[in-house]
Amino acid sequence: MLFMEMQEIIQVKGLTKSFKNLTAVNDLSFSVREGDVYGFLGQNGAGKSTTIRMLLTLIEPTAGSIDLFGLSLNSYRTEILRQVGAVIEKPDVYKYLSAIDNLQLFARLSGLKPTHLQLMQQLEMVGLASRAKDIVKTFSQGMKQRLGIAVALIHNPKLIILDEPTNGLDPQGIADIRNLIRHLSKDLNKTILVSSHLLNEIEQIATRVLIIDKGKKLVEGSAAELFDPAQTLIELETLDNESAFNKLVQSNWKQALQPRRASTILIKLHRDHIPNLHRDLVALDIPVLSLQPRHSLEDFFLQVTSGQYANTH
Amino acid sequence: MRTLINIELYKIFKRPRTYIAFAAITALIVMIQFGLKVDGKTYVDFMLNDLGSTLQIEGNILNGYLVCYVMLQLLLVHVPLLIALIAADMISGEANMGTLRVLLSKPYSRTQFMLAKFIASTIYTLLLLVWLAFLALFVSMWVFGTDDMFLMKSSYVVLLKENDVFWRYIGAFGFAALAMTTVAALGFFLSVFAENSIGPIVATMSVIIFFTILSTMNIPIFNLVKPYLFTTHMIGWKEFFDIQVTDANEAIVGSIQYPERIINSSIVLLIHIILFVAAAIVVFKKKDVLS
Numbered sequence: 001m002l003f004m005e006m007q008e009i010i011q012v013k014g015l016t017k018s019f020k021n022l023t024a025v026n027d028l029s030f031s032v033r034e035g036d037v038y039g040f041l042g043q044n045g046a047g048k049s050t051t052i053r054m055l056l057t058l059i060e061p062t063a064g065s066i067d068l069f070g071l072s073l074n075s076y077r078t079e080i081l082r083q084v085g086a087v088i089e090k091p092d093v094y095k096y097l098s099a100i101d102n103l104q105l106f107a108r109l110s111g112l113k114p115t116h117l118q119l120m121q122q123l124e125m126v127g128l129a130s131r132a133k134d135i136v137k138t139f140s141q142g143m144k145q146r147l148g149i150a151v152a153l154i155h156n157p158k159l160i161i162l163d164e165p166t167n168g169l170d171p172q173g174i175a176d177i178r179n180l181i182r183h184l185s186k187d188l189n190k191t192i193l194v195s196s197h198l199l200n201e202i203e204q205i206a207t208r209v210l211i212i213d214k215g216k217k218l219v220e221g222s223a224a225e226l227f228d229p230a231q232t233l234i235e236l237e238t239l240d241n242e243s244a245f246n247k248l249v250q251s252n253w254k255q256a257l258q259p260r261r262a263s264t265i266l267i268k269l270h271r272d273h274i275p276n277l278h279r280d281l282v283a284l285d286i287p288v289l290s291l292q293p294r295h296s297l298e299d300f301f302l303q304v305t306s307g308q309y310a311n312t313h
Numbered sequence: 314m315r316t317l318i319n320i321e322l323y324k325i326f327k328r329p330r331t332y333i334a335f336a337a338i339t340a341l342i343v344m345i346q347f348g349l350k351v352d353g354k355t356y357v358d359f360m361l362n363d364l365g366s367t368l369q370i371e372g373n374i375l376n377g378y379l380v381c382y383v384m385l386q387l388l389l390v391h392v393p394l395l396i397a398l399i400a401a402d403m404i405s406g407e408a409n410m411g412t413l414r415v416l417l418s419k420p421y422s423r424t425q426f427m428l429a430k431f432i433a434s435t436i437y438t439l440l441l442l443v444w445l446a447f448l449a450l451f452v453s454m455w456v457f458g459t460d461d462m463f464l465m466k467s468s469y470v471v472l473l474k475e476n477d478v479f480w481r482y483i484g485a486f487g488f489a490a491l492a493m494t495t496v497a498a499l500g501f502f503l504s505v506f507a508e509n510s511i512g513p514i515v516a517t518m519s520v521i522i523f524f525t526i527l528s529t530m531n532i533p534i535f536n537l538v539k540p541y542l543f544t545t546h547m548i549g550w551k552e553f554f555d556i557q558v559t560d561a562n563e564a565i566v567g568s569i570q571y572p573e574r575i576i577n578s579s580i581v582l583l584i585h586i587i588l589f590v591a592a593a594i595v596v597f598k599k600k601d602v603l604s
Contacts (some may be wrong), residue, residue, distance in 0.1 A: 019601075053414075053601075053602065053603075056414075056417075056418040057417070057418070057419065058417055058601070058602040059415055059601040059602065059603070060599075060601060074544040076423070077420075077422075078420040078421070079420070080420075081418060081419060082420045084418065086415075086418050088414045088415070088418070089411075089414075090411055091411075092410070092411040092412045092414050092415040093412065093414075093415075094324065094327075094410065094412060095410065096327060096328055096329070099326075105320060105323065105324070106415070106419075108316060108319075108320055109316070109317075109320060109416070109419045109421075110419065111316070111420075166582070262439060297543065
């Protein structure tokens with residue numbers, strides 16, 4: 001089957017999934033365009049995995065429609081799934097097989113007969129070539145995750161779905177996955193849907209973002225629109241917060257100061273002004289313990305649900 | 314479909330658990346053969362004790378054919394457990410490992426997956442029986458030699474000519490394959506409902522034990538259901554070793570006393586296999602994969 005050159009790779013309309021007394025996904029609609037790195041954000045239990053499982057036909061929707069590559073998933077399941085690679089929640093590979101055996105097995109499942117060299121190249125891409133013949137049981141979580149991604153990519157899919165790919169990884173592992181996603185998007189021109197509950201992770205890689213809560217869409221838009229650098233929130237912790245707050249009230253930062261909190265001081269500013277703040281804190285002789293941009297999804301949700309987001313956008 | 318079956322077989326034979334069954338059967342058979350080789354005379358004397366002076370028997374009674382029969386009686390009760398280890402793990406094991414998600418997001422229908430998995434578990438079952446046949450029959454024939462086969466039934470004795478035995482074993486093992494495939498189908502069906510292997514394995518054995526007890530108990534109310542229980546028919550392989558006799562009570566070489574029982578039992582087992590597999594596919598097609 002020939003796929004038409006489509007602008008929209010995923011088109012979801014009115015998707016709903018109910019389990020007995022729980023509606024996990026509620027009338028959800030969104031679309032992913034070709035070439036997007038589409039960030040699918042939501043807290044744990046928001047309905048991300050249920051949605052992704054419906055995209056992969058693992059769960060049958062209660063209502064709604066899913067079109068992939070312009071075709072109905074219901075009618076063209078087999079043809080569509082040939083073009084999709086996925087890692088769902090955790091890396092799913094056979095622990096009693098070696099990395100290369102796993103890769104070969106899943107390649108054969110996709111109707112391929114890759115050469116040893118091709119398999120090694122695939123493992124090289126995810127940094128596992130040196131462990132190709134080792135049994136997966138001996139792998140760390142990060143290595144399993146990378147192997148899971150290699151498995152998802154072995155048949156060269158057009159669409160890659162990654163469900164919480166950084167779960168359980170250390171900072172280096174998270175950075176590796178982030179770089180891999182960038183490489184897949186920019187160098188190999190893949191369309192990627194990546195779910196996460198970590199806003200800062202998605203912020204760094206996504207071109208477009210959907211945020212859901214309790215199965216419903218909260219916000220959808222480009223990352224640039226949603227993560228406005230002018231609205232960056234800085235969390236400041238000092239040796240004496242009360243004194244620091246008073247000094248800042250007297251300074252040029254008065255307008256940026258957020259309502260007072262006991263343990264921290266919050267300052268809203270444009271991201272480009274963070275060095276200025278840093279310099280002024282030193283000038284004001286404020287003993288800083290920590291200064292960090294806050295990227296809490298919970299805060300973002302609060303902003304969205306309280307209407308602050310709507311007021312500022 | 315062939316690719317799927319090959320992959321399933323590859324997975325089965327890459328797992329250490331698979332070889333437990335082959336090792337267990339080898340250990341049991343070798344142990345029994347050793348015991349009978351060392352002290353077989355005592356066993357034969359005990360077997361013939363009731364006949365006493367009424368019958369004089371000459372020749373190699375404890376030959377490979379009889380040894381194989383003795384082992385089949387013992388082992389075909391336990392082999393279902395070894396089959397359940399694999400068959401009941403086919404779906405639940407994948408769910409437990411998380412690999413079910415990846416498999417089902419590949420471009421094959423769920424029916425194809427289920428059929429491939431069942432065919433693979435059936436091939437495993439057949440290979441286990443071939444191994445059993447090799448050790449129990451061929452190795453016993455080599456170790457104990459061959460002769461006419463003398464069998465003690467509950468109220469009569471059967472004497473099968475040496476040249477009239479081998480084909481009966483082919484039939485018996487063929488029938489046992491059907492019986493064991495029924496066990497595999499039951500395990501496979503139960504496997505659909507669980508997300509770990511232990512539950513379906515225990516459930517398969519529990520069903521077999523429960524039905525076997527019902528099949529063997531001589532209580533009138535149970536007699537009503539006995540003909541419908543697959544366990545009642547699993548011992549049908551023994552029918553191959555009953556022979557028809559003439560009015561002069563002479564054995565008819567190449568005959569079976571009740572061939573219709575074998576056919577009837579085969580049909581019942583076949584129906585069970587079809588029902589278990591069809592039910593497993595229907596349930597699985599509607600199942601949301603949440604593991």
